[in-house]
Amino acid sequence: MTTAEEAGRLRQRYARRHVLARVGLYLTAIVAALICAAPFLWSLITAFKQNRDLYNPQNNPFVFNRPPTSDHVGYLFTDTEFLTFVANTLLVGVLVVLITLALGLPAAYALARLDRPWSGPMAIGIFLVYLVPPSLLFLALSRIVVAVGLQDSTWSLVLIYPTITIPVSVWLLMGFLKNIPKDIEEQAMVDGYSRVGAFVRAVLPLAYPGVIAVVVFAFTLTASEFIYALAFVAPTDQMSVSIGVPTQLVRGDVFFWQSLQGATVLVAVPIALVFTWFLDRFVSGFTMGAVKE
């Protein structure tokens, strides 16, 4: 057997293997995406169904047996305070993200870069704070919320949510900051900046992926939170999405299924779009650290 023949056969084998691998990849990707998104696809169909179509167990649930209607999604905008819930969620989310960054960035910098003897234990301590579950603090916090006069107000959530987001964010940011080479601030300080100046001008811009990660992470946590929102906010016009939708569209035993599903999709899609948009940056931030080792 000549070497040319052998090479040709090998090449064929590799080509076949390559095609098989691609087919397998596409198949698993499609299956995974379908399983992950199944409830949302189902929500999307449900949201536009007529009652007579929806509440007939004989009907194929995946197709429109009667013409689709936008009545139930319209109901969400005209007859409920859905838009108020969205506005409240955005307000709380943005403010919580700002507070988290304002407090978390300096704290993470101090723990990751200033080399104090206590920074290791302190970092673990802050991380452990994250383990204290809302269901444990809920009762006591509700007293504190009343004491500062924020009961029944969206502002109570702005006050409380950073307790969840700061510990995670400090932990995340420490990872990002540790992996920026020390020479960068030393260079900046040689150039005449103070330590604070070097932090703001030289280190922060490089920590940008970490900041993005924190923004996305903190916003997602805030928008998802359930127990505190349920506990502190009773008036409808102060509710966030995660509590307003379930309480206002489920009246006793009556579920407004189509409107509920419509609301889920309307909330889910924008957040997931933003997250997908930033995913590579988010991940590359984590990765920078591991490569350095």
Add this chain to the structure above:
Amino acid sequence: MATTADAVTTPATAPARRRLADRDGLLAWGFLLPSIVYIVALVGVPFVLAIAFAFSDVTAGDPSYDFVGFRNFTRVFQDPVFWRALGNTFVFTLISMVLIVVLGKVLANILVADFRGKWLVRFLVLLAWTTPVALSSISWLWLLDSIYSPIDWMLRQFGALGPAENVYWLGRPGLSMASVIAVHVWRLTPLAAVIMMAGLMAIPKDIDEAARVDGAGYWRRMFEITIPLVLPVAAVAALFGAIFTFTDMAVVRVLTRGGPNDATQVLASWAFYRGIDGGDVAQGAVIALFLFPLLLAAAVLILRAVRRIEVR
């Protein structure tokens, strides 16, 4: 005081400000203090208050504080539902964690691969995690509905169920636990996948290529290179999964409210029922308090595991 521009051009002329801003020790405290004050005020104080509640007779109707010693603890320990919730919490967490880590690894491999339509796949996968849990759980509640569940409809089409039969996903003890775990795993796997994706992308390409040149096949590379290198990151993903699973009761609350017959009751939801729905603040506090040492143990274990792997 010198302006910033002066400080850049003539650093020596700005001594007062420089000295203050360069004292690392002082600066470290200055940077850290706002966060510490915040956490002490809104986590530390309520935490101590919660412990105090556990030794009191505080109820929703009678908020005045009286110390009662360990009475609440003995009463909670005598309650069979507490032990059931404790057992459920372990079952729930263990099974969820194993599934989340394994499926997260598979999903991470898909997310890092290069193919057409990758953006859409990523978007669809991330939906599960980025949606507020109360809303996605409601989607599932409808998906697992006792009469209109499309899963039952499909089973009927395949003849696995009789024409008018239903599975009652949330109405039978074993099935409802399986449903709650499935929804929880579905929701957290994308998060684990994103964390592991970071780990996968951090593996230097040359190691993988060198192994490929040496003739190592896919599975060999998977078990001898990829998995050992991803292990620390996987451990972190597991830690996060465990924390969320231990403390989260949103899925249980929305799907089953702990039922049927407390079959899906976990510690967090049981504390909520006793403390808030039932108004017995003191007993709720005792049950909730029980979460903390378990969490602490899990965290210490996994942090130690991560460190050991990093050292090697």
